[in-house]
Amino acid sequence: MPEQPLRLTRQRQAVAEALENVPDFRSAQEVHEMLRSGGSTIGLATVYRTLQLLADHDQVDVIRSAEGEASYRRCSGSHHHHLVCRSCGATVEVEGPAVERWTRATAEEHGYADVSHTLEIFGVCRRCSDH
Amino acid sequence: MPEQPLRLTRQRQAVAEALENVPDFRSAQEVHEMLRSGGSTIGLATVYRTLQLLADHDQVDVIRSAEGEASYRRCSGSHHHHLVCRSCGATVEVEGPAVERWTRATAEEHGYADVSHTLEIFGVCRRCSDH
DNA sequence: CTTTGTGCAAAGCCTTTGCAATTTT
DNA sequence: AAAATTGCAAAGGCTTTGCACAAAG
Secondary structure (H helix, E strand, C coil): CCCCCCCCCHHHHHHHHHHHCCCCCEEHHHHHHHHHHCCCCCCHHHHHHHHHHHHHCCCEEEEECCCCCEEEEECCCCCCEEEEECCCCCEEEECCHHHHHHHHHHHHHCCCEEEEEEEEEEEECHHHHCC | CCCCCCCCCHHHHHHHHHHHCCCCCEEHHHHHHHHHHCCCCCCHHHHHHHHHHHHHCCCEEEEECCCCCEEEEECCCCCCEEEEECCCCCEEEECCHHHHHHHHHHHHHCCCEEEEEEEEEEEECHHHHCC
16 A cells, blocks of 8 residues: 655644754653744644654654653664663663664563564763762 | 651552452553452542552552553562563563663763663564464 | 645543542551 | 541643644645
8 A cells, every 4th residue: 555645844844853953852742832932833733743743654763751741852763772861851872782682582582573672771961960 | 757657458458459460561540440340449549549659669560651551560579671462461571681781881881870771572472473 | 626734622531639538547 | 536548520731633724736
């Protein structure tokens, strides 16, 4: 089945661009606020719909905070994980071939197929440790 | 400061017991339903409050589904991760000293202190693969 | 011109909270 | 009796949806 055409709209460009301009995770509501502050008249629902769309197409990473709020971040394309500062939110992308191998092997050992995984690392970054 | 006394009530016992009797994750609403089915008259709010309490005391593990719903599971105490079947939810606890070491090392390399992490592995279990 | 996308407001869900009644200690 | 806990219903917060209008191809 051919996938339906995706129209390039002002709003979609704006959302994608907003994420391009920040290094860390932003919630839908934050993205909305960023855009409105910048003069856009984009609706909150559109932001939600666009972010979801971007996530479906692997254009952004998604994480869920412990409070249940989803946050989005532009991603480099390759598979990686995030090291997030608990205090200020500063994020570093990290890769770990060893972890990839280990998760796959462990899953298959237990008879699980079609393996995927999520891994987030939390800590306090140097700047925040130093007060 | 001495921590305030926790009273052992019928409801709290019921919630803890409910989780003892299942091997995988259950949401607050599911636990509530389980208990009501069993004849309990426990309120939904109490289930939420108790589950939160158990989580605060590290008596249960918590995960957030991609949809944002929190689920709870009795935990063995030692640090471990979960291998979850995407199809039926069957869960296996797995341990991986290598991963523990890797996450800590990676975080510290980047100057992050007080490191913790979350790792969930997803796949399709044998039973589900075999239709 | 047809199809897809947008905005708004309403509706949905999961979760939390206020408060009077109840249960523990 | 004092203090903690419960139940219910109301309120909250994030996210999704219905629908008429606007925009894209």
